[in-house]
Amino acid sequence: MAPNNQTLGNNELGAWRIFSLFMLLIQKGPLPSAEIYAAIYSDLSTDSALRTFSRDRTVLKQLGFAITEVKTGKEKSFYLSDSNFFNSSYDLSPEDANQLLVICSAILTDATFVYQEELRNALSKIVGNFYSLESGKSDSQKLSASSQNKVFPVLYESLSSKQLVNITYTNSQDLVKQKHLGVLDFFVSQRLLYFVAQDFSSGTESASIKTFRVDRVLDAAILKNESFSIPEEFDSKDYKLLDFQLGLQADTLTAFVPKNILAAFEHFSQGQGDVELLSNGALWTVTYAHEDTALSWILAHGLIPRSPESLLAKWKGSLSEVANGC
CATH class of the missing domain: 3.30.70 (Alpha-Beta Plaits)
Structure with missing residues (x-):
């Protein structure tokens, strides 16, 4: 089930499959096992599908999401348990947040993933708020959680849809500026979330590529019908700085x-x-x-x-x- 006929490694395929299973169950439930296997494990044999589904349930449970099974006639059905939907004992560590971003950035830029909007909203609440709270700013300087939740999915939308985004940004000198950007990638450094973007603010075709901090974005809005393309020479490693x-x-x-x-x-x-x-x-x-x-x-x-x-x-x-x- 590799997206867009890409060849993915085992870890990438596993992450894609587990996210797909989670997003399927969060939309519906209880779901008959046959429907789950057809949607998620159709490329596996019956025995392999059973084993893989069992392993995926274990991974989700370790992340705090318990899948409950019920007997419906001759077949079992499964749903995300309301009583233990998220176990608060599983605190999000910086390492967890980093891994979550790496996995999700690949999924959210793939047009075949049908739950992009839902996942962006979830990430804005989980990861976006985590990094806003972890920033080194004083309480008076920190963005509110609601503001952080608002800008994070908009920036992700620019990344996935390749549409420009207009942001209100506070730079390191505390100057507030308006910028037109095309988001190219995200990365984490010292528990802060950054994004790499082309800066089209000057109106020239050859936009410079710069690095920005997410927690400095005061507001963001997609500019409809204003698209951009990733430069051929762009390599995200050149901008994921220490x-x-x-x-x-x-x-x-x-x-x-x-x-x-x-x-x-x-x-x-x-x-x-x-x-x-x-x-x-x-x-x-x-x-x-x-x-x-x-x-x-x-x-x-x-x-x-x-x-x-x-x-x-x-x-x-x-x-x-x-x-x-x-």
Whole structure:
């Protein structure tokens, strides 16, 4: 059941199938098993369908959604249990939110998924509100939950429908501006939700690609009949920056990566920067916008800075404080 005849990996197929099952049951119920198998598991044999459905029920239960079965004649029917629709003990962690976004962004951009609107609304309440609450703003600066819930699905609609969106945006200098954007992707950094978009505000055809924070969007509305297309050279990895890279470039950092953490480094560096392999490790060169944040990041991940001098001095000062018990 790969969408648009795409070849998906087992994890992607599993995520697609489980979401489809959930959205099917949330719309109707109780549903006879034959109807569920025909809608979700039609590409499997009877035995495989039974086993896969059982595994999918277990996954949904672990996520807090219990599926109850009832006997209707000779056949069993299934529905989402009202008594335990969501178990509040399953708190949404930052890791959960990240995974949810990665899975859903692929589904919400696929025109064959018939529950896009329902899923966007659910995400706006679950994920959007989660990140608005996790932002580092003071209470007076935070967007209300209702505002966050309103803008999140609109931004997702721009991503999935390829229509421009008009937003009211507060930048890092607290200036409020109107922008016409085409949303290209979402990503998470330091528990904050960002989106990458083409900025058509200047009215030129060659729109620049920029990164924006979702919790800075005050209002959003789709511009009907104003569509955009993804640039051929666009690669989302170029814009899914590490937290210390977000903002105007200040300088370039070079750091030594010990050999024993190279495998982990490949994961947490997210492909950013340039890597020169050495016999005892690697040299990593990457631009940064915030020096203190970059210093905290390399300290947390066990890297040793080589340049620039200003960051190297701060690193030595941090080590000295630790050695002196400060």
